[in-house]
Structures are given as C-alpha cells and as structure tokens.
Amino acid sequence: MTSAESRQGSRSGHGVSRRGLIGGGAAAAGLAGAFAAGRATAAEPAGTSGAAGPSYAFRGEHQAGITTPAQDRLHFAAFDVTTRSRAQLVALLKAWTEAADRMTRGLPAGEVGPVEGAVDMPPDDTGEAIGLPASGLTITFGFGPTLFHDAAGRDRFGLADRRPAALEELPHFPGDVLDPARSYGDLCVQACAQDPQVAVHAIRNLARVGFGAVSVRWSQLGFGRTSTTSTSQSTPRNLFGFKDGTANVKAEETAALAEHVCVGSRDDERADWLVGGSYLVARRIGMGIETWDRQGLGDQEASIGRTKSTGAPLSGGGEHATPDFSMPGSDGPVIPRGCHLSVVHPDHNGGARMLRRGYNFVDGTNALGGLDAGLFFLAYVRDPRTHFIPVQMRMAKVDALMEYLRVTGSALFAVPPGVGPGEHVGQALFA
Numbered sequence: 001m002t003s004a005e006s007r008q009g010s011r012s013g014h015g016v017s018r019r020g021l022i023g024g025g026a027a028a029a030g031l032a033g034a035f036a037a038g039r040a041t042a043a044e045p046a047g048t049s050g051a052a053g054p055s056y057a058f059r060g061e062h063q064a065g066i067t068t069p070a071q072d073r074l075h076f077a078a079f080d081v082t083t084r085s086r087a088q089l090v091a092l093l094k095a096w097t098e099a100a101d102r103m104t105r106g107l108p109a110g111e112v113g114p115v116e117g118a119v120d121m122p123p124d125d126t127g128e129a130i131g132l133p134a135s136g137l138t139i140t141f142g143f144g145p146t147l148f149h150d151a152a153g154r155d156r157f158g159l160a161d162r163r164p165a166a167l168e169e170l171p172h173f174p175g176d177v178l179d180p181a182r183s184y185g186d187l188c189v190q191a192c193a194q195d196p197q198v199a200v201h202a203i204r205n206l207a208r209v210g211f212g213a214v215s216v217r218w219s220q221l222g223f224g225r226t227s228t229t230s231t232s233q234s235t236p237r238n239l240f241g242f243k244d245g246t247a248n249v250k251a252e253e254t255a256a257l258a259e260h261v262c263v264g265s266r267d268d269e270r271a272d273w274l275v276g277g278s279y280l281v282a283r284r285i286g287m288g289i290e291t292w293d294r295q296g297l298g299d300q301e302a303s304i305g306r307t308k309s310t311g312a313p314l315s316g317g318g319e320h321a322t323p324d325f326s327m328p329g330s331d332g333p334v335i336p337r338g339c340h341l342s343v344v345h346p347d348h349n350g351g352a353r354m355l356r357r358g359y360n361f362v363d364g365t366n367a368l369g370g371l372d373a374g375l376f377f378l379a380y381v382r383d384p385r386t387h388f389i390p391v392q393m394r395m396a397k398v399d400a401l402m403e404y405l406r407v408t409g410s411a412l413f414a415v416p417p418g419v420g421p422g423e424h425v426g427q428a429l430f431a
Ligand code: HEM
Pocket: 238, 240, 242, 243, 244, 245, 246, 247, 248, 283, 285, 287, 304, 306, 340, 341, 344, 345, 346, 353, 354, 374, 375, 377, 388, 391, 392, 395, 405
C-alpha cells in the first residue's frame, strides 16, 4: 500500500474533532483520541463550557454571535458574489451552513479533514486549527443590499421583490471618508472566538469553500471586544482607554431585544424571511489616538461624558448610574451637551437603543507614522432607519468625539434568523 493509498484508506474522518487530530500522523491513535474529544465538543449544548472550552450551537431560533457573550477576537469578511447562478448561490449557502455547523463544534470544516484525504486533492480543511478547541466560535451570516440588485437596479438572483425596504446602502455621513475597498458587500460573515486563529480559520475555510461563487471583498481583524452583551461580563475598554459597553443592550434584556434588535413579524411585509433576524451595521472607525493621548484627562472625560476610572457618568454614581443631563456644572451641564454620552443617549434619540458588538483594531502604521488604529464598530438593530441612521447623523454633526474619528469603511447587512435542523442559512429568502 502506498502512503497515498493508506491515507485515502483512512478517510473516515467524519465527525473527528480538531483536538483529536493533535499529532495527526498516526491515524489510529488520532481517531481514538478524536472519538473522545469529539464527544466532548459535539455533545455540549449551546453556551456550555467544557474541557474543550465554551462552544455555542450554530443552529437555533436566532443566529449565534449577536446576543452570545461577546468573545475576545473577531475576523469579519464581506464577500462579492461572483456567480450569476441562483442555484450556485443556494449551493454555496448550503455548503457554508454545513462547514459553519462543523467548525463551531470544534470539528474540521469538511468531513474528511485536513490530513486524512487523498494526497492529490486539496484537503477539505486548511489545518491551522488542528489541536484547537471550538474556542467559543460563532459564525453569523448577513446579506447586503447588492445581493438583491446591482448598481443599475437590476435583479441579480430573482430576489429583488424580497429586499427589505430598510436594506439600502447607508447614506453619506459627515466625517465619512469611505474607501470602497473597505465598504459594502453582497454577503458578510462575522466570526468571533476566544482564539484569533480559530476565527481566522473559519473565515479562511468559508472563503475556500466559496471559491468560484464568491470572493472576499474586504476583511477586518479585531481584538479586545469593546462591548458587553451579557450582564455576566465585565465592561472592557476601547483604545481611548474608556470603558465601553456599559449601557449596551444585553442578552438578559428580552423586552429591549424585541423592541430594538430583533425584526418583528409586522415590520416589513415583503421581508417575512427576516422576521426574528436583525440588521448589522459595520463601520471601520479610525481613531486619532496620538492626538487623543495629548489631551488632558479632564478634556477626555468631557468628550465621553463618563469618568475614565470607573466609567460612571460625570453626574455621579457608579458605572451603571443613570446620567443626569440637567445637573449643573461650573460652565453649563456637568455632562456636556456635545459629549458622546449625551449625543447618542436614547433620551436624546427618540428612545432608540442598539446592540453594539465592536472590536478594537490596529492595522499597522499610517503614512504619518501613527498607528492605523480604531474601533471596528458593529451594531445590531431592528431597523437602521430608526435605530442607527438618525443617531449616527446626530453624532457626525455634533459629537465632540468626531474631532478624533475618521470613518473609512461602512456596510449594512440583513441578518436572517437562525437555522433550523436540516435547513441552510437564509433558506426562507430563497423559498
Ligand atoms: C470610535 C468610536 C466610538 C467610541 C470610542 C465610542 C465610545 C463609547 C463609550 C466610551 C461609551 C460609554 C460606555 C457605554 O455605555 O458603552 C459609548 C456609548 C455609546 N455609544 Fe459609542 N463610541 C464610538 C462610536 C459610536 C457610534 C458610531 C455609535 C452609533 C452611531 C455609538 C453609539 C453609542 C451608544 C448608543 C452608546 C450608549 C449610550 C447610552 O445608552 O448611554 N458609538 N460609546
């Protein structure tokens, strides 16, 4: 038996977990280890933490990666659909569903695995996650406006009459200096995990699976979550050094999720397929951190409206105290009217809230030798026309923070509801 035959003979990698592939040369030992480790990950219910770390079920009523406790690492990718065939697009979504279901369980992307297949074929998993557990991986899919119609308004895949009215490219906001190569997209995939290699592995394998049907338009790596999506999490800090995520919509706030995040059954009659889903706003916001670092602590706090130490509103109390916007200070309200907290607060935006799920990024240095750093802002909302665009417009016009910000990327996606047993992502859209 040649080594190729012997490796073909071991194509029984179905269900083998990546942990089982540690030291993957010895097939028998690998499979035995895989069986035990595979049980550990695959059998875990959603959101449990076992020996292999946390894992979240891919299938469910809602897509994971929205209210799931925000993980520490992100790889986000927007794709252009390159095929003109609706059947090929549906086949892609089926293949993506299978691969995502497997990878979120800590399994290789394909059934054969990275080292078990025929030597004359590319492996159906790229291998860099061998030995790594699920790491809390969630994979969340979205559909951009350009999936429904092209730039000339032509229906691309027979979906135009199912495009939600709210799914239009975001308007231009003051301060936007958008790079088209970092903006828009027909499809998006948000991969979040505790381990960056696991998140990158997920995007890379989905791009590989999609070869011939999609190409990556842009992608963004993120580290250090800048929000909390569960009351069980402590509040992290953004690159300005301030606590971020204090007043975010949390998974435990079921009424707020229904009101501000989840698309309702009567929201849009031509988009019944989106009921139970959401809209995802993605904004790559460059932060002038060198300029920020030269501001006095008092000025920094006056720009945010909260203290840098505890994150409490400048009107006093603890981190979660309700801000008092009318409390007088020595020169106007103690929480300045133009600070970020005041400008974006629901009291000043018709009650609108959003579920923020952003990440810090540092993409090397810019032409001036400063850090190309910022916040990759991600927010899930029930309707961008009421819950994001007016807030962003107000922020762009009057927020003191804008002096330090430069938005270089922007996109909007409709995020379908969860995937049931035997279904594929977005099945109701194509039904
Ligand atoms: C680099 C850009 C940004 C930075 C550094 C930043 C920073 C912060 C900080 C420190 C807080 C206070 C803590 C908290 O409640 O989370 C906050 C709150 C908030 N931010 Fe931002 N933010 C940025 C961009 C945005 C954008 C683009 C929007 C939406 C248009 C936004 C919407 C909000 C909202 C809704 C709150 C909660 C307000 C409340 O309910 O009290 N932020 N942000």
